[in-house]
Amino acid sequence: MSAKKLLLIDDDLELTELLKEYLSPQGYELDVAHDGEAGLSLATSNKHYDLILLDVMLPKLDGFEVLKKLRTSHLTPVLMLTAKGDDYDKIFGLEMGADDYLAKPFNHRELSARIKALVRRMALLPSGSVQQNLKLGDVVLSPSAQQVFCADNIVELTGTEYSILHLLMINQGSLVSKQDISEKVLGRKLAAFDRSIDMHVSNLRKKLAVFSPEEKIKTHRGAGYLYVVPA
Amino acid sequence: MSAKKLLLIDDDLELTELLKEYLSPQGYELDVAHDGEAGLSLATSNKHYDLILLDVMLPKLDGFEVLKKLRTSHLTPVLMLTAKGDDYDKIFGLEMGADDYLAKPFNHRELSARIKALVRRMALLPSGSVQQNLKLGDVVLSPSAQQVFCADNIVELTGTEYSILHLLMINQGSLVSKQDISEKVLGRKLAAFDRSIDMHVSNLRKKLAVFSPEEKIKTHRGAGYLYVVPA
DNA sequence: TTATGCATTTACACAAGCTTTACATTCCCT
């Protein structure tokens, strides 16, 4: 397990220093931003943080604004911190899409335990479903560009093919039922005798096979499809 | 999106009633258990709760014990509740595998917001990834992939074979009647002279025997089959 | 309008896998 990357957005220099010293020995890589704008730009950069610690009272862009803008494009987990122990604030933050909320002053060990709990839970998510390039064997899928490369060649996929591949890759090693594919990709229930998904998968396989011989999408008869985790 | 199923384990009758009335209109299905044992048995049943609200002070089995036992087999998210606002308690709970911790008395809206945050986060997990693998001796069964490994080799099973193995492994050490297998796996009553199950078990044994010599599925003549608990 | 690109439906061949048959074997019970 590689070191988890955290981003701390807080303008309190004393606190950020303290937390840096406290969290580093626990095996976290901690970046710090001292205002909302800098924080947001780091958070949306390609550094792909595992967790963001976000203060509410911030210069330039307050915590709620940062959270709101972040959530338009990223699902990175966010733990909010605030000087005010205000219930309303807490509820507002959580409703806006924060994952946890801790009032200052907090017990360092509680912060550490909450970070650990969030990171642990997020580790169950398949790698990269929080929007970064998915690389599996010789296939690379780039969500930002909606492009797929196979053995360094661009693969020209249609929108639906791309979405199906994306879904399967996110769920690498797990079975995805046709029902799920239909609902998530085509936006409709799978009807009896609907062969649409089969066709898209067939075309997808054909296009990938041009550049790479290994079987990537496995069929589970009567159940669905599965993206094979490369050795 | 179907209604989320919550399990509340708390012996405070007044509180459970209150929460039931508070949470139902918000679109949650809430089951209640009033002691640790009942709670654990519901939590590990096949009802598949989306979230468990767990009080610490409980008759029969306290909250920490319930959490500990639950986590040996299930990854269901847990939000702990406690009368004591004790930091040590909080940290202990989170370290044990709880996902969140709220001290009583709490603001109902905060509880609701925290439930929402957890459920929202869990919804990102691909369906089925909360089920954890079943490991018995050198056999590992992965429900999310519907795949089975034996002595580190993938065993290619058909859907029916997989289901039968799953059923037997879940009931390790106890007898499962052919009637039960037929009804749960094939979805029909076992008819006289129906040799279907026998065939599937035979094929299953053959496939497992390729990688491991020990007998895993034992026959109880006239009664059914049993998965042997490994030494 | 006509072209173009993509999603969907149709059609059919094929293969996977569930079930049945048939016979060998094993396990009880007397």
Added chain:
DNA sequence: AGGGAATGTAAAGCTTGTGTAAATGCATAA
């Protein structure tokens, strides 16, 4: 022991899901 019933299993039969080419539909662009 011997006989009958339950089980093991190979092989055949049959049903159904899947792969895929080709036709169709249906937008949007030229």
